Amino acid sequence: MASHHTSAADASISLSPAPNGTSSPLKGPAPSSPISTDSSLKPFDLGSPKNVGPFMSVDVDHNIMLKFRCHGPPIRFSTVSSNELRYIANELDGIVGGKNTVVAITVWSHFSTFPVEVYIRRLRNIRAAVLRLLERSPNTAIIIRSANVQELGPEVSLFNSDWYSLQLDTVMRAMFSGLHIKIVDAWEMSLAHYLPHALHPDRIIVKNQIDEFLSFVCPN
Numbered sequence: 001m002a003s004h005h006t007s008a009a010d011a012s013i014s015l016s017p018a019p020n021g022t023s024s025p026l027k028g029p030a031p032s033s034p035i036s037t038d039s040s041l042k043p044f045d046l047g048s049p050k051n052v053g054p055f056m057s058v059d060v061d062h063n064i065m066l067k068f069r070c071h072g073p074p075i076r077f078s079t080v081s082s083n084e085l086r087y088i089a090n091e092l093d094g095i096v097g098g099k100n101t102v103v104a105i106t107v108w109s110h111f112s113t114f115p116v117e118v119y120i121r122r123l124r125n126i127r128a129a130v131l132r133l134l135e136r137s138p139n140t141a142i143i144i145r146s147a148n149v150q151e152l153g154p155e156v157s158l159f160n161s162d163w164y165s166l167q168l169d170t171v172m173r174a175m176f177s178g179l180h181i182k183i184v185d186a187w188e189m190s191l192a193h194y195l196p197h198a199l200h201p202d203r204i205i206v207k208n209q210i211d212e213f214l215s216f217v218c219p220n
Helices: 088-093 116-136 162-176 186-191 203-217
Strands: 011-017 042-044 055-059 064-070 102-106 141-145 182-184
Touching: 088 116, 116 141, 116 162, 141 203, 182 203, 186 203
Parallel strands: 102 141, 141 182
Antiparallel strands: 011 064, 011 102, 042 055, 055 064
8 A cells, every 4th residue: 555554444545647647546644754854745735534535645747646544443543423423335436447547555453453254344345346346446455455564562452463454455365366456465574574463554564565655557
């Protein structure tokens, strides 16, 4: 996912050509600005609440619009106004798509305290929406960020475990297998790194994820 986060939220993000009104929303956790301060992407203040969004940045020189929106419930990080609760499947249905549109999705962390059946139902709805998007716009790039390992202190380990997160990640990969999508393997990137495990990985790990993400967006 092109965005990373300071919150545990799962989200979706979308990149699209700027002007002409064809923007697409990206889903996922709230970003902690993995983009360097000298980036040509400039935030556009929508007056949105922290962590929740929607957020938007624009690069006028390169005709890029970046949008972020928090996913719908379950949510563990903040109070969210009911009119800002959006499900990923519904957001995907609102995207026109096309060769200049990139959609990034991550969804797992807030499901780690729920039975796997809840996660499976949500993924089935997202999968169906992905298929509908690809049917109307086959050239749309769809990239899913996997789960990652996290620090498990005495309190967190009472209701979270990397073992269970791995089960959710396995379910996600099976659900989207065979579809025309790409996966950023955040699990392996965080597991293999020398830095301590963290739900919100250090910037160097985030950069590695963004590099892989961009390799899918711009393979040449």
